Amino acid sequence: MSRILILLGGLVLGGVTQTLAADTCLGCHEKETPAAVAQWRGSAHAASVGCADCHGSNHDKIVAGTSRVEAKVCGRCHDKAYHEHVTSRHGMGLHSGWGCTRAMEKRDPRECRFCHEEGSTLPKSTVHCARFLMQSSEMGEIGCNRCHQVESSCAACHANHLTSLEPLRRSEICATCHMGPDHPQWEMWQTSRHGVLNATVGEEAGPSCQNCHMPKGSHDVSFGITMTSGMDLLPESTRKSRRAEMLGICTQCHSRAFSEREFSRNDAVRDQSTALVARAAEVIRTLDDRKLLEPSPEQRPAHPLGGKALVLDNQMLYENLSRAERLFFKMKKYDLAKAVKGAYHQNPAYTHWYGNAELKLTLAEIESEAALLNRVSGRQAGTADRRQEDGFVGQEQRLQELKRRFERGGMSAEEYAAEKARVLERLRNEPRN
Amino acid sequence: MQGLCYALRMTQYRHFLPLAILLSIFLLLSACAELPAPVTPAGQSLQFITIIDPQGVFAGSPDRKLIAIGKGGLQLLELPSGEGRRLDSQTPLALGWRHDGTQLAAAFVAEDGKGRLVIFDRAGKAVDQSELPGTPVDLAWSRRDDLLVAGYSLRAFSFGGSLTQWLVRVNGAEREQSIIGDTTLKPATTKAVRDRLSHLLKVAFSPAGDELVVLQLHDPPQFPAYLQMTHRNWQGAGERKLLQLPVEAVALHWGETEDVVAYRPGTGSWRVLLLWPPSGSPAPVTEQAADVPETWGVETRLQHFDSGDYLLAVNGRLYAGSGMPPRLKQTDAENAWLLRKWRFEGLITPDEYREVRP
Numbered sequence: 001m002s003r004i005l006i007l008l009g010g011l012v013l014g015g016v017t018q019t020l021a022a023d024t025c026l027g028c029h030e031k032e033t034p035a036a037v038a039q040w041r042g043s044a045h046a047a048s049v050g051c052a053d054c055h056g057s058n059h060d061k062i063v064a065g066t067s068r069v070e071a072k073v074c075g076r077c078h079d080k081a082y083h084e085h086v087t088s089r090h091g092m093g094l095h096s097g098w099g100c101t102r103a104m105e106k107r108d109p110r111e112c113r114f115c116h117e118e119g120s121t122l123p124k125s126t127v128h129c130a131r132f133l134m135q136s137s138e139m140g141e142i143g144c145n146r147c148h149q150v151e152s153s154c155a156a157c158h159a160n161h162l163t164s165l166e167p168l169r170r171s172e173i174c175a176t177c178h179m180g181p182d183h184p185q186w187e188m189w190q191t192s193r194h195g196v197l198n199a200t201v202g203e204e205a206g207p208s209c210q211n212c213h214m215p216k217g218s219h220d221v222s223f224g225i226t227m228t229s230g231m232d233l234l235p236e237s238t239r240k241s242r243r244a245e246m247l248g249i250c251t252q253c254h255s256r257a258f259s260e261r262e263f264s265r266n267d268a269v270r271d272q273s274t275a276l277v278a279r280a281a282e283v284i285r286t287l288d289d290r291k292l293l294e295p296s297p298e299q300r301p302a303h304p305l306g307g308k309a310l311v312l313d314n315q316m317l318y319e320n321l322s323r324a325e326r327l328f329f330k331m332k333k334y335d336l337a338k339a340v341k342g343a344y345h346q347n348p349a350y351t352h353w354y355g356n357a358e359l360k361l362t363l364a365e366i367e368s369e370a371a372l373l374n375r376v377s378g379r380q381a382g383t384a385d386r387r388q389e390d391g392f393v394g395q396e397q398r399l400q401e402l403k404r405r406f407e408r409g410g411m412s413a414e415e416y417a418a419e420k421a422r423v424l425e426r427l428r429n430e431p432r433n
Numbered sequence: 434m435q436g437l438c439y440a441l442r443m444t445q446y447r448h449f450l451p452l453a454i455l456l457s458i459f460l461l462l463s464a465c466a467e468l469p470a471p472v473t474p475a476g477q478s479l480q481f482i483t484i485i486d487p488q489g490v491f492a493g494s495p496d497r498k499l500i501a502i503g504k505g506g507l508q509l510l511e512l513p514s515g516e517g518r519r520l521d522s523q524t525p526l527a528l529g530w531r532h533d534g535t536q537l538a539a540a541f542v543a544e545d546g547k548g549r550l551v552i553f554d555r556a557g558k559a560v561d562q563s564e565l566p567g568t569p570v571d572l573a574w575s576r577r578d579d580l581l582v583a584g585y586s587l588r589a590f591s592f593g594g595s596l597t598q599w600l601v602r603v604n605g606a607e608r609e610q611s612i613i614g615d616t617t618l619k620p621a622t623t624k625a626v627r628d629r630l631s632h633l634l635k636v637a638f639s640p641a642g643d644e645l646v647v648l649q650l651h652d653p654p655q656f657p658a659y660l661q662m663t664h665r666n667w668q669g670a671g672e673r674k675l676l677q678l679p680v681e682a683v684a685l686h687w688g689e690t691e692d693v694v695a696y697r698p699g700t701g702s703w704r705v706l707l708l709w710p711p712s713g714s715p716a717p718v719t720e721q722a723a724d725v726p727e728t729w730g731v732e733t734r735l736q737h738f739d740s741g742d743y744l745l746a747v748n749g750r751l752y753a754g755s756g757m758p759p760r761l762k763q764t765d766a767e768n769a770w771l772l773r774k775w776r777f778e779g780l781i782t783p784d785e786y787r788e789v790r791p
Contacts, residue, residue: 392771399780420781424789427768 025051039161049077074154084219089229090150130315133304147177165217171198171209178209181334184354185209188338188347212249224249230314231274231336262346269343269351276359277336280328281312282410283370289404290397292373293322324369327362335359395423479745479752483510487749488632492528492537493736497753499555500744501528501537509537509557512753520557523549526631527572527582536560540569540582550582550601566599566610570634575642577770579604581667583613583636583645587627594623596650598634602667613665613672614649622652625680632682633660637694639687640737640760643668643770644777646675646694646708648683662696664708666777668770673777675706676720684733691773709776709783 029051030037040046054069061067075082085091132144150156157173167173175186189195189209197206213221224246226239233239243263250259287293288310297303297310300320311317318329339355342348378394399420406416482500485491490503500510507521507528525539537553548565550572567586574580580603588595598614614634618626626633630650637646644666652658658680664673681699688695694706706720736744742755769790776786 392767396771396775396780399775400778403780420785424781424785427772428789 036161039159043161043163045161045163068153069155069160070152071154072152081219085154086151088220088222089225090219090221130304130306130311130317134317134319150177169208169210171195174209183337183341184350185341185345188342188345188350191349192345192347194346207249207253212246215249227270227340231340266340266343269356270340273336273339273355273359276363277328277332280331280363280366283366284312284324284328285310285408285410286401286405287322287324287370287373289401289408289410290374290377291400292370292377293324295320295322324366324373327366327369331359331362331366335362392427395427398423479754482512482744482751482753483515484749485746485751489746490525490528491734491736491744491746491751492530493738493744493753494530494537494555495532495534495738497738497742499530499537500751501525501530501539502751503528507539509553518557520553520559521551527569529572529574529580531574531578531580532576538572538574538580538582540565540572540584542568546586548584550580550603552580563603563608565601567597568631570631571636571638573638573642575638577604577642579642581638581642581645583647585614585630585634587618587623587630589623589627591620593620594618594627596630598647598649600645600665600667611667613645613647613663616649616651618650618652618658619654622658626650626658629682633680635683635685637685637687639691641691641770641773643773644691646685646687647672648678648685650680664777666774668774669778671778675708686735709786711787712782712784 026037040051054073055062056067058067071082071085075086129144132140135143147156156177157168159167171186171189178184179186190199194206198208199206203211213223213225215223222242224242226234226242228234234242247256247259247263250262254262284293288297293310298308300308302308303311303315303317305311305315312325312328312332316325316329316332318326321329335355335358337355338350339352339359342350342352342355377397402411402416402419402423405411406413411419483502485502486504491500493500498512500512501520502508502510503525506519506523507525508517509520510517521539521541523541523543525541527538527540529538530536531538535555537555539551539553541549541551542565543549546567548567548569550563550565550569551559552561554560565582565584567584569582569584572580572582582601582603583599584601585596585598587597594617596614596616596618597612599610600613601608601610633648633650635648639645644664647663647665649661649663650658651661660678660680660683662675662678664675665671678696678698679700683699684695684697684703686695687693688705692708694708695703696706697703704720734746737757737760739760740755741757741759742753743757745752745754772781772786772790775781776783781789
């Protein structure tokens with residue numbers, strides 16, 4: 001019996017040595033990280049929320065970086081904000097950005113937590129990001145996760161130990177992530193009438209990001225948004241309710257007729273711009289049908305999710321591309337966002353010169369590239385014609401092209417059979433023995 | 434006669450006619466194997482030529498004046514005198530005459546497993562010799578003078594075997610080698626099959642020589658080994674899986690038409706395979722039972738000449754005969770080669786092929 005007591009006593013003591021009481025933190029951290037402690041002392045948390053309440057009490061895990069303060073920790077007290085957050089687009093930041101462990105040999109094992117519950121191999125999400133999977137661990141951490149961690153970390157926007165809401169009500173807080181060539185919302189807002197008035201007169205004349213997208217302190221950043229982050233339209237019923245939400249914001253300053261007319265124009269620009277991208281995609285798919293992309297998808301390293309197939313959707317990579325695809329990436333990822341988001345943010349230059357003009361210039365370049373490739377390969381784009389000297393090779397290429405086009409759903413079974421019949425008829429009329 | 438009646442009933446498939454005649458001949462031979470001069474159903478007599486090894490190879494020249502035989506080395510017999518010459522001391526595993534009759538190809542394997550391909554001229558002089566990647570199984574000349582040699586290489590290790598089946602294509606200075614089967618064998622399987630792989634890994638070439646049916650050996654973990662019959666067109670990539678068979682010696686013949694293959698597993702009955710059945714068939718490959726007795730053994734061999742004459746080896750005896758339908762020259766046309774390639778690659782359907790072929 002005494003042996004058992006000694007053993008139990010040893011276990012308890014062992015646990016104590018591994019676990020630090022919360023009130024012991026300040027003794028060291030006032031010397032080690034004095035600014036962090038000062039921020040905490042000046043925050044609303046100082047009155048009732050101690051270090052261990054958020055960080056836990058296992059110092060070893062904290063030092064190892066495996067005891068991160070997740071959003072759900074904040075959600076214990078900030079229940080409403082947490083639930084608004086997790087159901088909004090920010091709450092999908094990792095879902096849309098994180099990959100799985102297929103590239104684990106290149107990754108920091110601590111990253112597992114982002115996709116898996118502790119101790120579980122089941123992923124939190126089935127959505128993967130091919131671009132993330134192609135990056136080094138270091139690039140993924142800085143270039144991807146610093147923004148996409150917003151799903152699980154309130155500190156992505158809120159400073160770690162400050163609780164003041166003042167900086168969080170300014171547009172600058174959004175700028176770290178919502179800027180750059182792929183979605184320059186910060187820049188296009190800043191130079192729009194809203195942004196200029198905000199800077200020169202104040203919030204009462206020019207709304208901030210938060211005024212329109214997080215009204216009344218809501219954490220639902222999907223408020224009023226009618227498209228996915230990949231610029232695909234949401235279901236119509238969702239779009240209607242979201243549009244009504246945003247009209248409610250606009251009509252605080254503008255007439256309903258004005259607001260609706262502007263949205264109508266914005267929607268038209270969106271549709272016109274996406275049509276340009278769709279046209280470019282079709283040109284590239286046709287080049288792929290004809291095996292004219294260099295390197296072809298078969299010649300490249302396999303796409304992490306799409307394998308050896310041509311990928312032009314939101315999982316499109318910017319590695320190992322042909323020139324036409326590189327141009328298309330720019331159109332889809334950069335120019336389209338500038339034209340469409342520029343329109344919704346009421347920024348003329350982004351809508352027109354950075355967006356629309358670049359879309360059209362790049363489409364012209366892609367079509368010119370396609371025409372050149374077709375000419376070099378002895379074809380005329382969009383027709384079944386071939387030069388006489390192509391002979392059987394030309395006919396075979398045409399059949400291959402038709403097969404690929406049919407298999408990707410680019411033509412009906414009837415159209416496919418009719419086109420093949422044309423090729424075979426030519427063969428029948430030109431027997432060679 | 435059952436075999437003939439069976440085949441004639443299938444008149445919607447005109448390609449079965451030569452097969453029907455062939456089946457009937459075999460039936461008669463199996464019943465009259467000891468008779469010196471069997472008679473075909475059409476009343477034509479078969480001419481006995483010589484005794485051969487039951488599993489020995491032979492090849493008659495297109496003009497039927499020379500026959501090469503693998504028997505105690507490589508022998509070349511002149512007809513009708515029957516005078517013979519020995520061209521090589523080693524017995525070949527595969528033989529074939531070029532379609533213009535000017536050259537004879539013979540494939541050998543040495544005891545150390547090294548393969549050898551020798552080309553002889555009509556006078557019996559070796560004019561070219563090259564190495565093969567392993568043990569040859571069969572060879573054929575295409576109508577475009579491609580020399581095709583199929584075979585295998587087995588590397589045995591304590592943990593199993595690495596079996597590779599290959600196809601070598603030679604045309605003048607052009608030579609290419611492709612893999613037509615590649616698998617890992619379990620140790621027990623390696624031990625069980627290593628001495629009879631030549632009887633398992635059969636290959637049959639199409640009459641034009643652009644397509645082949647190959648038996649591959651597969652040995653998946655946790656499951657018994659099996660033979661996988663596959664179909665290839667060497668002008669294109671890939672293979673079509675046809676059917677699976679138990680691991681036992683198989684007879685395999687490509688019919689004298691383009692799309693018919695006959696096979697018989699060692700313990701089963703003869704079956705006929707339509708490689709490209711008409712549209713609407715329930716399966717991509719249609720298999721029909723051939724009503725042929727068990728006595729048509731797996732070692733039976735046939736060589737069909739363009740004229741309709743043929744050489745037949747059965748029960749260790751080689752006969753010459755005539756009266757089979759002559760081969761259709763159209764299958765050799767460039768269009769036909771191209772159309773078969775397109776059909777194999779799925780660029781056109783079998784129905785479109787039938788509609789357009791010359």
